[in-house]
Every structure is written in C-alpha cells, then in structure tokens.
Amino acid sequence: MSRSARSAFLLAGLLASAGVAHFVSPKQFDATVPTSLPGSPRAWTKASGVAELALAAGLALPATRRASARATALFFAGVFPANVKMAYDWRSRPPRQKAIAYGRLPLQIPLILWARSVGRPDGDR
Numbered sequence: 001m002s003r004s005a006r007s008a009f010l011l012a013g014l015l016a017s018a019g020v021a022h023f024v025s026p027k028q029f030d031a032t033v034p035t036s037l038p039g040s041p042r043a044w045t046k047a048s049g050v051a052e053l054a055l056a057a058g059l060a061l062p063a064t065r066r067a068s069a070r071a072t073a074l075f076f077a078g079v080f081p082a083n084v085k086m087a088y089d090w091r092s093r094p095p096r097q098k099a100i101a102y103g104r105l106p107l108q109i110p111l112i113l114w115a116r117s118v119g120r121p122d123g124d125r
Contacts, residue, residue, distance in 0.1 A: 004117075004118065004120075005062070007114070007117065007118055008059045008060070008065055008069070008118045009059075009060060011059055011072070011114055011115065011118055012055075012056040012057070012059040012060045013056070015052045015053070015055050015056035015059065015072065016052070016053060016056035016057075018049075018052050019049045019050070019051075019052030019053035019056060020049070020053070021049075022045050022046065022048060022049025022052065023046070023049050026042060026045045026046070026049075029041075029045040029048070029049075030042055030044075030045050031086070031089070032082040032083070032085055032086045032089075033045065033082060033085075034081050034082060034085050048079065051075060052075070055068055055071060055072045055075060058071070058072075059072065059118060065118065065119065066119045066120075066121075067119075068119075069115050069116065069117075069118040069119025069120075070115075070116075070119050072115035072118075072119075073112045073115035073116050073119070076108055076111045076112045076115060077108070077112055079108075080105075080108050083101075083104045083105055083108065084105065086101050086104065087101040087102050087104070087105055089101075
C-alpha cells in the first residue's frame with residue numbers, strides 16, 4: 001500500500017470514528033452546534049455524523065478519493081464555528097477541559113491540509 005493510500009485510510013478512520021461518535025454520544029456534539037443555525041442541534045449532530053461517515057467512505061475508495069478529499073477539507077473548515085463555540089462555552093471550565101477546547105481551534109489547519117494532501121495525485125507529492 002502506498003504512503004498516500006495509507007494516509008487516506010488514516011483520515012478515513014478518523015472521520016469514521018467521529019461519525020460514529022455523533023450517534024453513540026450525541027449530547028456532546030449537540031452542545032457545540034451554534035444557536036444561529038436553523039433547526040434542532042440534534043438534527044445538525046446527525047447530519048454531520050452522516051457527512052463524516054460519507055466522507056470516510058469516499059476517502060477509502062480510490063475512485064472517489066480526490067473529490068472526497070476536497071469535500072473533507074471544506075467540511076473541516078465548515079465545522080470550525082462549532083469549535084469556536086465550544087471554546088467560548090468552555091472558557092470557565094477546569095484548565096484541562098479549556099486546553100482541549102482551545103486546542104481544537106488550531107487543529108483545523110493541519111486537518112484541512114491533510115485532507116488536501118490526500119486528494120492530490122501521487123505524482124504531485
């Protein structure tokens with residue numbers, strides 16, 4: 001297996017794990033849904049879980065990897081407001097929880113770059 005395929009599978013695994021977590025433990029995700037979004041937080045939690053599972057499947061298949069990688073990068077950028085909301089909401093929590101919430105913010109950048117790299121043809125690396 002090539003290095004790029006391994007990277008795609010690792011990212012797919014991360015997304016699949018997160019997608020499953022949206023259904024196994026939805027309350028924690030409901031709390032991060034910005035109130036400015038229409039509809040219920042649970043609907044957004046389920047929709048994002050489905051999106052993560054679909055993106056994971058797309059990354060795992062070579063035929064859809066490139067398009068799925070682009071969509072994954074956009075998804076990571078799109079969920080950034082939820083991470084900002086979580087950091088704001090957790091500003092008064094104990095230091096460890098605050099560090100987790102604030103640590104998620106810059107993490108979006110390497111995730112976006114990772115998704116973009118997975119979508120490049122092997123020859124472009």
